[in-house]
Every structure is written in structure tokens, then in C-alpha cells.
Amino acid sequence: MGERSIVLKASTSSHPLAADRSKAEPRVLSLLRRETTVPVPTVFDTCDDHETYPAPYFLMEYVDGRTIDHADAPDLPFDVRETIFSEAGRNLAELHTLDSFDEIGDIVGTNGGISVLDTSDSPSYDVFHDWLLDSYEETLDQLLEDGGYFPELATDPNRFDNLVPDIRSYLKETISNLSAPKPPTYCHKDYRYGNLVVAPESGEARAVLDWANLMSAPPAFNLAIAESKLLKPDLNTDASASAGRAGGLRRALWDAYESVRDEWSFDAATRERIRLYRLVFRLDQMACLPLFARTDPTLDDRAARATEHRAFVEQYL
Template identity: 25%
Template sequence: MPAHIETGPPGLDLDRLRDRLARHGLAEGPLAAEVIHGGKSNLTYLVRDGGRRFVVRRPPLGHVLATAHDMGREYRVMTALRDTGVPVPRTYHLCEDPDVVGAPFYVMEYVEGGQPPATPAIEADLVDVLARLHDVDPAAVGLADFGRPEGFLERQVKRWKRQLDASRSRDLPDIDHLFARLAGAVPKTQRHAIVHGDFKLGNTLIAGGQVRAVLDWEMSTLGDPLTDLALFLLYGDFAALDIAEPGEAGEHMPSAGLAGRYARGTGLDISRLGWYVALACFKLAVISEGIHFRYTQGLTVGDGFDEIGEHVAPLVTHGLQALESLED
């Protein structure tokens, strides 16, 4: 290994990172790093100092929207959940100084595991983990001020509309219709809880058929837990939408069975779940459009970005169908 490394992967200056981590006793000697591929938002790197491995997370290289890609939010919620029944990596350091690597970043534990194809047993474990998350008392883990749960759903609909408007680069008329229908039929929240914001198999590490770590907490907040459930179920339906990614393939438990398991574990009423599924479709459509915009501007790192824009239309259609099912 060279005695001195001047640069690393895109977005990670290893000299500056080494100096920062050395001051906090987290690394010794020169660093080597590589991008951990799979995510389409924040950048994740596996970093080695010769004897240890750890993970560094930072925002994307450009077109960073307000309220998105919040490193402090991810770091805080994982730190708070460390001693609960929710499996999360241990957190080591948060750097909010953008001069070190060009953006805020944090360092966390490297957890052994992977993302195998879905199985009914794995999905059942995921739903149980989700129910445990939603059972955590935010105040008991220091997260009472982590969000503003009152009016959460109304703000979610408006927020994703703002994100859409900030990423518009082509005509998508049906997405505005989906927004209007969501805004006109917001249900009442039954329980305020810590929500992950992007809960899916692809944002976990699995080993031995069990969930070892839940990752990617950038969208976490206090809000309506059924938003997490609906998004998780939507990811399971991706194969039917012909937009499946690694981690969504495999043998899936029927959505109704997963929803019923969650309802039994939490005691929540899921009769209006179709609205939440439609919101999940709107959210993923907006995120996909934002990634598509960054791709067209040459601001993405890694493979698979060229097809993300094709996900938007089927997500919008599925969302409208979910709303129509509530009217049957």
C-alpha cells in the first residue's frame, strides 16, 4: 500500500479524512476507500486504515435539495436507537464541517451482512423490526424533538411536491393529478412514532436469515408509522411494476399478509392503507425524478442511474390505482 494517498473515490479526499479521523482516534496511517454501490442517493464508502474497516457516508456530489441528505439526522437517530430492539450500526463520528471532504459526513461501524433475495421469512422479520421501531418511545431515547408529528401527512404531501418542482426537467402531467388527489383526502394519524422514511430490504443488512442492521436513515423523523409500512409493501410490489432492483427480487409474502402481521403487532387500523401506498408512490416517483435530473446533469456516481427516470410513470399509475381501490 502506498505510504501516501492524495485522493480517493469521487467525493472523498482521503488525506483530509485521515487527518480528521486521526484527531479523534478513529484511524491510523494511510487510508484506502471504495464506493459501496447499490444506493442512488447519499454516497457510501468502505474505508480501511490497514487494520480496521468502517463506513463513511456523505451527500451526493451535486443538486442537493433543502432538507434532503441530512447527515446529522442519520447520525442522531442511529445513535439514539443503539440500545433498543432496532438493529442499527454503531456510530463513531459526525463531521459537519464541509471543508473536510466537501460536505458533512459521518462514520459508522461496518456490519457484516448482505442483501439476499426476498423470502417470506425475511419479510416477516422485516415487518417485525418495523413494528419494534414504531413501538420505541421517542422521548425515552432522546428524540422527542426529532420532528413535528402534528400535521405530518399534510406536510409530506406538500414537501414532495416542492421536491418535484425543484427537479422538474420534463413533462409529467399525471404526477400532478396524483398530488391533487392525495392532498384532498389526507387521513387522520393514529399514532406518532419514529419513522424510517425509506424502509425496505435494500436498506438493511441480512445475515443468517435475520436483519442485522437497518441503514439509510436520511429521511427519518417523527410521524405516521403507516407511511413506513406502505412504502415497504410498495417495494415488494416492484416486480409487478417491472421496476424491481436487487433486493426486491425473490419470493414475496403477499402484501395483505404482511400488512396483517404488522397490524396485529402494532394494533393499528390499516383500512386506509391505500392512501398511504399512493403517497409512497408519489414519494418514490419524486425521488426517481430527482435522481434522473442529477443523472442528466452528470452528477451521479456509480451504475444504474440511466434507467431510474423510467420508474416514474409506473409509480404514478400505481398510486392512482391505490386511491381508486379505496373508492370501490
């Protein structure tokens, strides 16, 4: 019998929820293997506690293929990116049909199962938009007062100050008029190029990775986040070409999603919610700019990335 490569994934984070999220991941992977065609590694064994080694941890299959850096995505052939977007639509649609929940919140592993973390920060889904407004009011406060989530890293803490009042007004007016969201489902908050193992030539997914950062949220919220992460700026083309390509890729995502979820429609109300969710995702990117600029070599020019954020937000104002 020949050698076989496997992966050991352990939780070493000091985040208070890291262990509970890590316990959920292998259970979610096994659920996906049983109930869907989403390509994920096989889980061989798990360990929630260990006297010597960092835990929880689990052993899973090693999947051979290519992981794409988001900075290289604009240079990929359009048909490769289209495949990635289409598969994202199908994979997320299957994920969203697994279960629905009554609450919004982090997905954690408990007593051998999977559940939504039961805290005061896990509201019922019928107040999701109220919860969203409260959350991003706090984000705007941090942008205005501290320059974002990481004030100790901010070189220009007042970078977005003049945008904050108009963004705040827009969110208050728009969120209050949104139609009710669909019930929350599993939401993969980090569906991006770096978490995909793909066939090098075609872009076909061999594995979707990193299921430790799941939450329960309306499916349109997950679609907006995934779309935003996959639609990186096309730096080597002019603006009109980039916009046209983005529209084609978004259509590939939506068409594939609809093909799996017969009862789903990207009607006007759904598109309006997705548009708002794209904005709040962008606010997170703005608040994280100091951290991203330190950890991501493609963000060495903070001013240029801030200009991109500003141009995106001003479309709404």
C-alpha cells in the same frame, strides 16, 4: 490485533438541510444502540466541521451481510421476506417508542443533540392532516402543470392529467374525515431493502442503515411508507398470488409491530389512515417517475410503471 473494516460517511449534498440532517444521523444511531434492540452500526467518532475534508462526517462499524435489490425481492423465498417484514415491524415499533414530538418536520442535529427543525413548515401535529392535504395539493399541481417533480426529465408530462381532478376530490373529502393521528415520533422515511444488511439465508437483519433522512411524523405514516417500499410488485406471479402474498407480508409487519407496542391497535380508524397514507406515498412515486426512470434500471419502461401507478390510484376512485 487483526484488521478491522470501518465506514466513513460524509455529507457532500448541496441540499440546504443536508448538513443538519447528517449531524443528526450518528446521534440517532447512538440513541438506538443505547435504548433499543434495533440492529445499527456502532458509531466510533464524529466530526461536524473540517478545514479540508467534506463534513459533517462520522466513522462507524462495517457490518457484513447482504443488501437486497428491490427488483430481486419478489424472487426471495416467502419465509425470508416474512422475516424481513416481521423485523421491520419490531424495529419500527421500538423506534416509535423512543420519543414523541409536538411538531411535524425534519429531524436535525443541533448543539450536540437532536430536534425537529423549527420552521413555518413544521406545524403542530394536531394539524398534520391539514398539512398533508396542503402538501399533496401542491404535488397534484406539479403533476398537472409540469408532469411531476422533475419536469426537465418528463417525456410525457400529461401522463396522469386525467386522474388529478378525481384524486384531488378524494383527498379533500377523505382527509377531512380522518380520525386524529397519534403524536409524531421518529419516522424512518427510507426503510427499504437497499437500507438493510441481512443474513443471506434467513433474511435476519444485521443492520438497518441510512438514518439521515428522518422526520417526526405519526407512526402510522411511517408504517404506510415502509410497507409500501417493501411491498414491491411480484413480477413473476399472477395478480391473485401477488395479492395473497402481500396480505401475508402486511400481516407479519402488523403483528410484529403490535407485539412490541402493547397500547397500539390496528383498529378501523388506524387502518383507514394507513390506507390514505399509502395513496399519498404513491403520489410521490408518480411525481418522481421521470427521475426514477433515469436512475433505476428496473424502470426502463415508464409506460408500464405508469400503468401500475394508475391501477393503484384507481382503487381509491
